[in-house]
Amino acid sequence: MAASAALLAGTLAGCGTGSPEPAASGPAAGGPGEFTGRGPITLVTGKDTTGTVQGQLDRWNKEHPQEKVTLVELPESADQQRQQFIQNAQTKSDAYSVLNLDPIWVAEFAANQWIDELPAKKFPLDRMLPAVAKTGEYFGRQYAVPFNTNAGLLFYRKDLLDKAGVQPPRTWDEMKRACAEVRKLPEGKGVDCYAGQFDTYEGLTVNFSEAVASAGGTVVDAEGKATVDSEAARKGLEFLAGGFKDGTFSKESSTYKEEDGRRAFQAGTLLFHRQWPYQWVLANATDGSSKVAGKFGVAPLPGLTGTGKSSLGGYDLAISKFAKNKATALDFITYFSSEENARTNLEVTSNAPPYAALYDDPALRKQFPYLATLKESLSSAAPRPVVVRYGDATAAIQENAAAALDGDKSVDDALADMQRDLSAAIDKK
Template structure:
């Protein structure tokens, strides 16, 4: 399974739908008033098949609360649309526990669709600290982190070794190597996810954050994008296309296309999620054994990644809220989180797994990913996040294609985001 935060294909959405409801109010295991009973878990894009064995373990130990697996579309936009349609339904609806993109927590909570959760029921202190912030809104816990993610800079370590160079530690070094070294080996310089979709929102936010800027503040009530840092960040991306070290083909890349270009040996540098490191390093890849990964660079040193991943939340209309919470606790426990990594190739939220020697031998990028997650920032929080993301995508794409300047793009962002915040 690949989680696409902000990035199309990697997105994981789990939904618990209650079945076997008893009109008398008794749960399937004979208890009364406990909120327990059978559940149905819907997921988008379980590409590695890790989830069914994980749920079988739950079913063996919870016979009165069995989970049936249902899948939603792979596309994050389609998944979001189906969830919103269901949550707006005046009836009880199908969805009881939602595993939502981390950027949707504020939107769904502000709409009144998510039930506040009791912090004491979940191992929040065992998680990497930044991920907990993605599950809160208005200082309340509305979800529990399940999968995290942070962007990494993948690079061809064989080529940099031939040149006697370390991986880039700043934008200047990245630009220099992408412009001068990549052409010597018949490669394009650098790519990310630059198609106008959620992935571009992530890449743009990372550029702005790395330059020291922000986009929104106060849960979306304040627009902060009109800054030198935002102009510098968007200018970095636009300059890359204009000068050619970002290939024009990258303007149509999602996670999958950009990963494939790197995996096929066409790129020197790639910004992507950790799963791309795993696949590029796997047997059969043209660059297997030649891939390195470091945190994203910024203008004068280490940059900032955007936090990706998914959060588990309970619908306010859930019939069996206790079973919903118990399932969430199970999926965020140590055993399940280990399987998330080893069978699902997804970054877990539990901190101790990133320092497990056996796991590091198997997944050598874990220390780099841990550092990236600890320094990562959430996407702009807003009750109108969908609209915010659409504006960012459109405006930044215009800047990258040369339809507008970075300065004009920032001014337009400020105007359009202000209009959204006033809704």
């Protein structure tokens, strides 16, 4: 997920340890290498919270009995996924074949020559949303292919907002006022206002980056310089830290990852939830697992003075430099990243597809009314800091943002320390 996450040197960056030394500052010489060898491979991905990936592999395996794909599931936490990917690469193990990477890791993995450059012409990248297709590039070369994409959305209890006579909020202040109106209702008793992903892991980097972008700022600018010593960054972090102080965010949500918040929303204890699109299908389940089926809507994230900006998430498929049977791996990525499979993923899991045409398909729009909102969010989504030493960068963000949210540092001190630590991560040789 982030994707989703997700969706971090032989140790976990999210716990404050550093990134490995990059093996190169750019791509290896030459173009895509030869992809030879056929036989069994592995698909390595974060925990499949949708329960649908194995079914897709079963279809491939039935048609390719001599080239079966085995699913290897890593932890739900994006940080822990990244740690295990890096450990496998550093030992040059062939246990991992196709890697389902958070797009923000592609630069780091390409720079360290842990993944192979791919033949870009083999994939229909021109049919994908341009910003999404570019997430697989490093120095203008294709190292990964989008499997799905992701943008944060505001899930809200439509039944309660309608009862209170208020519209979905466009700004943070409007959201707080909507919460106050809902809390006046008998039905609003025991319903918390808002939650995102606030535990100290990659989700906090995502939520902090969104808050800064939604206040008009950047975390790292186009020239690659840290830029959190700004008024916009202060406004963004004040929104997050202030939310815990004034009760807009529940205390429990300080430890929320995606699934924690999803369960709270489905239990009916959240009015607003910042979440990825996959929540749509699960929250609409009619098997008794969701108390809010048919009672919620989806809107763009709110911002300081208007509609906010999401971080760009999703998963990109890459081939491990150390894998065997790379011809099979390349063919499998072609199948797994196809528009047909993206459509199936959308229909079954409500995950965001990378292909532009699917957002305008009338049948899909009828089934998933939020697709227009999602397309709008994706069109303005901002990537997290594109830094080769991403482990150090995300650790700097997480640790200092968490200190502000917990009240251990003032907002100004947290941003000053973050600016210093981010600059060190970017400039480190």
